[in-house]
Amino acid sequence: MRASEDELRGLMISGLDGNAVDHAALLRLLVPLLRGFYRRRANGSADDIEDLVQETLIAVHTRRSTYDRDRIFTAWLFAIARYKMIDHFRRVRRLQPIEDLEDTLVADDFEEASSARMDIDELLETLPAKQARMIRATRIDGLSIAEAAAADGLGESDVKISVHRGLKSLIARIQGGDR
Structure with a gap:
């Protein structure tokens, strides 16, 4: 069963408000979504895909405070997933086309991506x-x-x-x- 944007966003917001059960449910629902995302794009082994899924879930959990409640949850999620995939390609030094790379702000790692996001927010202001x-x-x-x-x-x-x-x-x- 695939969760809708509204359901995922609702679980994320509930988790941000302190509901650990909803946060855990969100992370469980993200697993098949992320596996599909990486299978279509990463062309890696099953172990590589599972590693990417786990890294992304950890990033979602540790960086959840950066999520803007007024924004689309899946856009935020897949931005994290793209950064994790790029990091993976860098680690294995594999050249792989990444969809819409020219329109994507790429940072060396997720911490730098968060910093870049703050810089973007300041510039947009x-x-x-x-x-x-x-x-x-x-x-x-x-x-x-x-x-x-x-x-x-x-x-x-x-x-x-x-x-x-x-x-x-x-x-x-x-x-x-x-x-």
Whole structure:
């Protein structure tokens, strides 16, 4: 049985609120989800896949405080899973194409990813609210332009322009050292 986004998110939030039973249930439900994710992408042995699943579960548990309750849980989960997979490829020095790598912020390990996330949050705070929301929705949360537009009640062109202008501003700020 595959759990829905709402069920997983509800269990995560309940676990954050101190419900250990729900947190344990969440981790159990994530096992088959993560196994499938890694089987489709990692092309490793069963032991490698099981190691990746366990590493991801540990990261979900130890980094649960970084989860933003207002965000999509599975986007957060699969970001962790991608980082763990990249770390695994680095350890075994295997070249493997990773879907959408050019759109993914890659950190050396999960601790650095958390630091990168804080840096991103600080940078986004310097932008106008709409630009920051649209960059977060499309580039971080993984929504399509149409989904982000519908969720925020905007036109698709408005979303595209907001993302473009926001990214342009961030690039200028980073290259110029302005923060």
